Amino acid sequence: MRAPPLDALLERELARFEGSHPRSRALAADARRSLLGGVPMHWMVRWPGGFPVFATEAAGARFLDVDGNEYVDFCLGDTGAMAGHSPAPTVRAVAEQAARGITLMVPSEDALRVADELARRFGLPLWQFALSATDANRFAVRLARAVTGRPKILVFNWCYHGTVDETVATLAEGRVVARAGNLGPPVPLEETTRVVEWNDVEALERELAHGDVACVLAEPALTNVGIVLPEPGFHTALREATRRHGALLIIDETHTFCAGPGGYTAAHGLEPDVLTIGKAIGGGIASAAYGFSEEVARRVQEAIPRDQSDVGGVGGTLAANVLSLAAMRATLGEVLTDAAFAHMLELGERFERGVQAAIDANALPWHVTRLGCRIEYLFRAETPRTGSEAAAGADELLDRLIHLYALNRGILLTPFHNMALISPATAAGDVDRHTSVFAEAAAEIAASA
Ligand SMILES: Cc1ncc(COP(=O)(O)O)c(C=O)c1O
Numbered sequence: 001m002r003a004p005p006l007d008a009l010l011e012r013e014l015a016r017f018e019g020s021h022p023r024s025r026a027l028a029a030d031a032r033r034s035l036l037g038g039v040p041m042h043w044m045v046r047w048p049g050g051f052p053v054f055a056t057e058a059a060g061a062r063f064l065d066v067d068g069n070e071y072v073d074f075c076l077g078d079t080g081a082m083a084g085h086s087p088a089p090t091v092r093a094v095a096e097q098a099a100r101g102i103t104l105m106v107p108s109e110d111a112l113r114v115a116d117e118l119a120r121r122f123g124l125p126l127w128q129f130a131l132s133a134t135d136a137n138r139f140a141v142r143l144a145r146a147v148t149g150r151p152k153i154l155v156f157n158w159c160y161h162g163t164v165d166e167t168v169a170t171l172a173e174g175r176v177v178a179r180a181g182n183l184g185p186p187v188p189l190e191e192t193t194r195v196v197e198w199n200d201v202e203a204l205e206r207e208l209a210h211g212d213v214a215c216v217l218a219e220p221a222l223t224n225v226g227i228v229l230p231e232p233g234f235h236t237a238l239r240e241a242t243r244r245h246g247a248l249l250i251i252d253e254t255h256t257f258c259a260g261p262g263g264y265t266a267a268h269g270l271e272p273d274v275l276t277i278g279k280a281i282g283g284g285i286a287s288a289a290y291g292f293s294e295e296v297a298r299r300v301q302e303a304i305p306r307d308q309s310d311v312g313g314v315g316g317t318l319a320a321n322v323l324s325l326a327a328m329r330a331t332l333g334e335v336l337t338d339a340a341f342a343h344m345l346e347l348g349e350r351f352e353r354g355v356q357a358a359i360d361a362n363a364l365p366w367h368v369t370r371l372g373c374r375i376e377y378l379f380r381a382e383t384p385r386t387g388s389e390a391a392a393g394a395d396e397l398l399d400r401l402i403h404l405y406a407l408n409r410g411i412l413l414t415p416f417h418n419m420a421l422i423s424p425a426t427a428a429g430d431v432d433r434h435t436s437v438f439a440e441a442a443a444e445i446a447a448s449a
Contacts, residue, residue, distance in 0.1 A: 006448055125297070135278075149214075158388060165192070198386045214247060217252060250275070251265055274290060282328045286324060348373035376420075405441045
């Protein structure tokens with residue numbers, strides 16, 4: 001019997017999804033009355049079944065939907081729940097703090113303890129807090145412009161740092177333009193941003209030489225267009241060039257925290273001027289932080305006029321609220337510990353081995369990449385060197401098929417690419433379940449190709 005072609009496999013999986021998610025389907029239809037596009041956040045329209053599954057509850061590495069389906073969650077709120085869903089110490093601290101006040105505009109002692117812990121992990125001595133990684137990046141970028149007196153920032157092609165205006169840029173035949181899908185950019189992106197390809201030291205040098213770059217904002221490895229690792233020597237060159245050209249180096253650890261307790265920065269001895277981090281550090285409660293080197297902290301302090309420190313375009317009424325700080329203290333102190341990371345990294349390796357074995361067994365021209373407890377597979381043979389190469393390797397049909405195939409068998413992958421993340425609550429059996437589903441999909445796809 002001939003194996004069905006890929007689009008027939010997709011049709012089969014779509015029908016299976018519809019059949020096993022009637023309540024989600026009904027809620028999605030009803031949601032159109034009062035939610036724009038039928039979803040509370042517009043990018044939820046991109047889930048592969050045509051409508052999102054509606055969740056009822058989540059705990060540890062799993063969640064349930066309204067139809068009673070159970071999932072092993074490797075998306076983990078795209079890192080917001082990397083600590084696992086509702087970890088007990090965070091829940092306890094949040095409940096206790098919520099009963100004693102949620103937001104005050106004065107600090108609690110937790111602020112000191114969290115800053116001390118961030119300093120210990122990431123090596124930067126002075127910290128401020130925000131409620132999202134986007135805001136931490138936005139504030140860091142503004143402060144970099146303020147202290148250097150320079151107008152532009154430099155980012156890497158296909159980066160993602162949240163909804164920071166200056167970063168939603170790309171290269172088109174060497175020119176900086178708004179990235180496709182960038183809604184209503186306030187000014188042309190070439191006025192605010194320089195863009196170079198990841199791992200391209202020559203381009204980096206060339207763009208920094210203009211002398212107008214306040215800061216380079218970089219993830220230590222690209223994680224939002226698949227994982228694109230730095231080549232040996234790239235970080236040394238980046239640090240050396242930014243110093244020589246007087247640009248600050250802002251390292252965004254929001255996703256690369258998956259590399260270890262002190263993120264990629266501690267694992268690889270990076271020396272950023274500013275470090276930003278959000279998502280996981282509050283166990284899912286809105287939290288983010290940005291830290292400064294001693295020298296940059298001094299320059300920032302000098303730049304902030306005390307009497308106008310509330311109108312400088314940096315901050316937020318609810319930022320550094322006592323609930324968020326209680327969540328960060330408990331999550332960092334008791335959940336995302338060194339021991340938890342050891343477990344997560346081990347399972348990351350197990351996940352990678354399982355995927356590689358299935359790729360090999362079916363002789364598929366695919367590859368798998370891992371950064372700590374974050375794993376990504378891409379449907380091309382070569383490992384990409386740049387964001388552009390990774391983006392060119394995306395395969396819409398295969399992406400959709402694999403996500404749906406997994407979803408139909410109780411596994412949630414991160415949307416928009418094929419990424420999986422391990423939490424302290426993830427078990428070896430969860431990883432093996434993914435491996436067997438992935439192997440089943442790989443065999444069917446190989447047969448149909
Ligand atoms: C590296 C990185 N930085 C910042 C952000 C923004 O995070 P948030 O949407 O929570 O503000 C993201 C989101 O995916 C990210 O991947």
